[in-house]
Amino acid sequence: MLDFIPQIPIADWISRLTDWITDVFAFLFNPIKNQFGDFMEWFAETLALIPPIIVIIIVAVVAFFITGKKFGLAVFSIVGLWLIYNQGAWEELMSTFALVLIASLLSVIIGVPIGILMSKSKIAETIITPILDFMQTMPAFVYLIPAVAFFSIGMVPGIFASLIFATPPTVRFTNLGIRQVSEELVEASEAFGSTGSQKLFKVELPMAKSTIMAGINQTVMLSLSMVVIASMIGAPGLGRDVLSSLQRAQVGTGFVAGMGIVILAIIIDRFTQNLNKSN
Amino acid sequence: MPIIKVEGLSKVFGKNVKDSLKLLDQGMKKEEILKQTGDTVGVNRASFEVEQGEVFVIMGLSGSGKSTLVRLINRLIEPTEGSVFVDGENLATMNKEDLRRVRREKLSMVFQRFALFPFRTILENAEFGLEIQGMDKEKRSAKAKESLELVGLGNYINQLPGQLSGGMQQRVGLARALANDPEVLLMDEAFSALDPLIRKDMQDELLDLQQKMQKTIIFITHDLDEALRIGDRIALMKDGSIVQIGTPEEILVSPANDYVERFVEDVDRSKVLTAEHIMKRPETVNIEKHGPRVALERMREEGISSIYVIDNNRNLKGYVTADDASAARKKEIRDLNEILKTDTPTVDRDKPMHDIFEIIHNTPVPVAVVEDGKLLGIIVRGAVIAALVGEGEVNENA
Ligand SMILES: Nc1ncnc2c1ncn2[C@@H]1O[C@H](COP(=O)(O)OP(=O)(O)OP(=O)(O)O)[C@@H](O)[C@H]1O
Ligand SMILES: [Mg+2]
Numbered sequence A: 001m002l003d004f005i006p007q008i009p010i011a012d013w014i015s016r017l018t019d020w021i022t023d024v025f026a027f028l029f030n031p032i033k034n035q036f037g038d039f040m041e042w043f044a045e046t047l048a049l050i051p052p053i054i055v056i057i058i059v060a061v062v063a064f065f066i067t068g069k070k071f072g073l074a075v076f077s078i079v080g081l082w083l084i085y086n087q088g089a090w091e092e093l094m095s096t097f098a099l100v101l102i103a104s105l106l107s108v109i110i111g112v113p114i115g116i117l118m119s120k121s122k123i124a125e126t127i128i129t130p131i132l133d134f135m136q137t138m139p140a141f142v143y144l145i146p147a148v149a150f151f152s153i154g155m156v157p158g159i160f161a162s163l164i165f166a167t168p169p170t171v172r173f174t175n176l177g178i179r180q181v182s183e184e185l186v187e188a189s190e191a192f193g194s195t196g197s198q199k200l201f202k203v204e205l206p207m208a209k210s211t212i213m214a215g216i217n218q219t220v221m222l223s224l225s226m227v228v229i230a231s232m233i234g235a236p237g238l239g240r241d242v243l244s245s246l247q248r249a250q251v252g253t254g255f256v257a258g259m260g261i262v263i264l265a266i267i268i269d270r271f272t273q274n275l276n277k278s279n
Numbered sequence B: 001m002p003i004i005k006v007e008g009l010s011k012v013f014g015k016n017v018k019d020s021l022k023l024l025d026q027g028m029k030k031e032e033i034l035k036q037t038g039d040t041v042g043v044n045r046a047s048f049e050v051e052q053g054e055v056f057v058i059m060g061l062s063g064s065g066k067s068t069l070v071r072l073i074n075r076l077i078e079p080t081e082g083s084v085f086v087d088g089e090n091l092a093t094m095n096k097e098d099l100r101r102v103r104r105e106k107l108s109m110v111f112q113r114f115a116l117f118p119f120r121t122i123l124e125n126a127e128f129g130l131e132i133q134g135m136d137k138e139k140r141s142a143k144a145k146e147s148l149e150l151v152g153l154g155n156y157i158n159q160l161p162g163q164l165s166g167g168m169q170q171r172v173g174l175a176r177a178l179a180n181d182p183e184v185l186l187m188d189e190a191f192s193a194l195d196p197l198i199r200k201d202m203q204d205e206l207l208d209l210q211q212k213m214q215k216t217i218i219f220i221t222h223d224l225d226e227a228l229r230i231g232d233r234i235a236l237m238k239d240g241s242i243v244q245i246g247t248p249e250e251i252l253v254s255p256a257n258d259y260v261e262r263f264v265e266d267v268d269r270s271k272v273l274t275a276e277h278i279m280k281r282p283e284t285v286n287i288e289k290h291g292p293r294v295a296l297e298r299m300r301e302e303g304i305s306s307i308y309v310i311d312n313n314r315n316l317k318g319y320v321t322a323d324d325a326s327a328a329r330k331k332e333i334r335d336l337n338e339i340l341k342t343d344t345p346t347v348d349r350d351k352p353m354h355d356i357f358e359i360i361h362n363t364p365v366p367v368a369v370v371e372d373g374k375l376l377g378i379i380v381r382g383a384v385i386a387a388l389v390g391e392g393e394v395n396e397n398a
Helices: A010-024 A026-049 A052-066 A072-086 A090-120 A122-137 A140-151 A155-180 A183-191 A196-233 A238-248 A251-278 B017-025 B030-037 B066-073 B096-105 B122-132 B137-150 B166-179 B196-213 B224-230 B248-253 B258-265 B292-302 B322-330 B353-361 B381-388
Strands: B004-013 B040-050 B055-060 B081-086 B107-110 B184-188 B216-221 B233-238 B241-246 B284-286 B306-310 B316-321 B346-348 B367-371 B374-379
Touching: A010 A026, A010 A140, A026 A090, A026 A140, A026 A155, A052 A072, A052 A251, A072 A090, A072 A251, A090 A122, A090 A155, A090 A196, A090 A238, A090 A251, A122 A155, A140 A155, A140 A196, A155 A196, A183 A196, A183 B107, A183 B122, A196 A238, A196 A251, A196 B122, A238 A251, B004 B017, B004 B066, B017 B030, B017 B040, B030 B040, B040 B066, B040 B081, B040 B241, B055 B066, B055 B224, B066 B081, B066 B184, B066 B216, B107 B166, B122 B137, B122 B166, B137 B166, B166 B196, B196 B224, B216 B224, B224 B248, B233 B248, B233 B258, B241 B248, B241 B258, B284 B292, B292 B306, B292 B322, B306 B374, B316 B322, B346 B353, B353 B367, B353 B381
Parallel strands: B055 B216, B055 B233, B107 B184, B184 B216, B284 B306, B346 B367
Antiparallel strands: B004 B040, B004 B081, B233 B241, B306 B316, B367 B374
16 A cells, blocks of 8 residues: 555766756866866875875874974874884875865855854745755765766866765855854844854854864865775875775785774864864 | 943844744844844943943843943944934944044044954054054154053063063053043943052042043943942943943932842942941040059950040040050059050941951950041941841941
8 A cells, every 4th residue: 555656766866967967067067077186186196296295294293282392292293103104004094184175164164154154144044954954874885976977087076075974064064154253242242233244253253163173173074085985086195005905805904994094084173173272 | 421422222133033023023032032033142231322531330140131232332243223323323324434434533432351452562452543643653653652652551561461470461451441532432341451540549549530531431340339420320231231321329318120230239238338437435534534444444344455545525445455564553553644555446337347457356455436636436247247147236326
């Protein structure tokens, strides 16, 4: 009795929609694919050109200062990064890092304004919240499919998938942070005759900063995980090593690549957290 | 021309504003309207005028609409009905840009919980209003420093608000408001979050500032003592309506209705009663006629351990204790001057009892009430305590 109508062809619709978008927006996707793809490659290569020892020193010095002149993170960074180098995965590390950096940067650039919009408009909040839920709960792999349709394979679709998957926390936390600013402070800024943008930039965003940073931290971590998954569609980096080890059942190399990802994750996580605190 | 003129100002919170207003017209009460329409009446047809340089206090119990009323004056809350004239301009109908101009130039607000920006230094906080106006850094710093000095915080400009005590934070709030050089200060329970001693200091300081700068102040409080201390005129609110406007005198002497009367009854007796209300006739000896023997005799008769000493003109000379007098008698000393103690605790006849309480706490002898050096009476500790709890004999005719 549940079969009162035949199967609804949702899958079909989505496929057709994707095809349609690919066709219609080809004029947009193609240049992005080419130019942005070239840029990404150039960026990753440039990073890889910097002598590893210099990268390690810079990271360690920055770590030392943002943790309030403590040695813990600095030492960890030196040992961890050296280990990755030692295992011959330096170039992959730089690719992954380039992807994470650009993907998170774009997520923040897109996410913060959307979060601001949500905080200012009840309607926007009502519409956007379920979309965010959807974006975050859909298994990450699913995003790879349209990403490939739009941008074929390589770095660009990886970044695209990462944007969809990793932007929501920044949006949410920006919205939350601004809504949490105490009523009295908002009143104070209005009572002194602030314009809307003065209120936003002089009071709301500074007050919401640590909440927004917490969201950005999550976004960065999510984009790292997505970038690793994106190796399935040809994104270079540490993820590719994991994938190929999986395909060839090489436990040892798989573990080494995985360890590289963990080290990178820990360093990135501590960096974004401490950036928040030290400000 | 009054600097602030409020006419028929109302605020109804809710969805059935029109119906609620009609019901208000029919004289329905706040509670009934809430039942009928689900709306909350914040302020109901408030009308009053405030003159330049006046301290106008708005007082009422929690929920009576004070905060709503003061926020209607600078339109942080949109009025439902009525007008607010500031310097002749109607705020209620003006566009956003004009509203900002008026807020920047004429109205400043001080908040109950200070509302300082925690990430800005004290100086940057005080600069806020000027910064909003687009004044350049140097000029606004100078002005902000000036107003911080005015409130005694000149040395704290680089601290963050979190490093300051509550009283100091509110001074910053005040300095921030003053830096704009506004015509009107709106203060919503500005001192309510401070502990009593600091609160009193701040009241005094506000009055000093007001004397110096002749600002118009609209001051919200739920505390009648505070209202009486600082208000030139007081408006009493109940359920969104203003029930009486008058000088402190008028409010105390002729309360408009039961509500006001009950409010007034709560005035802390210790601040209304003064020394002369609770003093009693003193036992004395005359230094020009009497010696230790007479002093001792009197003390024994009255059952007291010290006695005040005066001269022929009732000028207070000091006091002698029973111990000293009895020792002097044994040594055949005749002159009271030899055993006279002069560390006499004295107060004026109009000293509030509240202050006497502190004095009497620290002295073994009764407090002398004096006028022009003449002894009028004495106050014993028991009388103060009795009057405080409201049952001692009080000299009603004083
Ligand atoms: N934003 C709002 N929405 C709905 N009702 C409100 C709102 N603000 C205030 N009210 C209601 O309006 C009435 C007056 O509130 P208001 O805050 O002005 O009182 P108050 O005299 O300042 O009290 P308090 O001494 O507690 O600060 C109260 O019944 C309150 O519940
Ligand atoms: Mg209030």
